[in-house]
Amino acid sequence: MKDSALGHRGVRKALAALLALLVATILVGFFWLPQVKPDFTAGGLWDAICRIAGVPSTWSTELKMDDPQASRVSMVAGLQGTAGGDVGRGGTLALRCTMCHGARGVSSSDVPNLAGQYAEVVYKQLVDYKNGQRRHVLMQALASGLSEQDIRDLSAFYAQLPRPSPAPAPTPVPRLVTVGDPLRNIAPCASCHGGIDKKPGSPWLEGMSHAYLSTQLQQFASGVRRNDTLQAMRNIARQMTPEEIEAVARYYSVLAIVGSAGSAPAR
Ligand code: HEC
Ligand code: HEC
16 A cells, blocks of 8 residues: 555545634634624533534533422313312402402503403412512512412402403404414414413403403513413514514403403313
């Protein structure tokens, strides 16, 4: 043999190409990316090395799973319907709620309606306020004094109150409501909130105030509200533009004529 393996032209070329690639990845990983995206260096040298090698750095670090604001409530079948509550007792307890949520659970201000809200939703939100997983000064203070049975009774009471009657759907209906956006992984709102399908724990939205709906969506987007199980709403709201939030909030807020009582549609 005339040439050793290393002296062979093809092999030398391959080694040179490999070296060039290594230099390029080092330049990109250590210098270019940190410059265009300053948060790339936030993780330190190890993260930078992992990025260059193309492996997740979390193999070496513990995943942060324990968010104190993550909900502890699981959607069990027993919560649906009446949440195991007593409507009569709930009605008496609800006298403390009427000044904000309305005499019959329909608010004329930006406070959310409770009339006809699913029992499991009222239950979950009250437990989340009580335990501090959903933050709101007034509601946390009010919920902290409620017992588990109080919460079940209030949920049963509000679930059976008639919802405001629906107004004709405004045209055009936002695409996100009926179709979603598969490219951004947004499922249609109606596939969880009713219309196409109703997933347990998804609130009845129609007739809530525009300001309330858009604030909640903004809070999910920014992570201020984080009590949605499995990030169901955060994953969606983060992807939405301010215009889209505005459009869906408008759509759901005008879908009901607040104040005119109809009967709650069957679950
Ligand atoms: C002082 C006014 C006030 C009173 C009294 C009050 N609430 Fe509220 N409630 C609010 C406001 C404001 C919100 C929206 C808070 C937020 O943005 O998280 C709210 C939210 C809620 C929600 C969440 C609704 C949803 O769609 O997510 C529930 C459930 C609720 N209240 C139940 C009650 C019950 C039951 C009582 C009586 C024991 C009560 N509230 C008394 C003002 C009040
Ligand atoms: C995968 C199911 C799912 C889809 C799709 C979905 N939602 Fe939700 N949404 C939920 C659940 C579950 C909650 C209750 C979160 C919690 O437990 O606090 C919620 C809560 C909300 C709330 C807060 C309401 C309140 O009273 O607290 C708003 C507003 C909302 N969703 C709007 C939307 C809009 C608008 C869309 C479409 C762009 C949408 N959602 C799509 C499941 C969904």
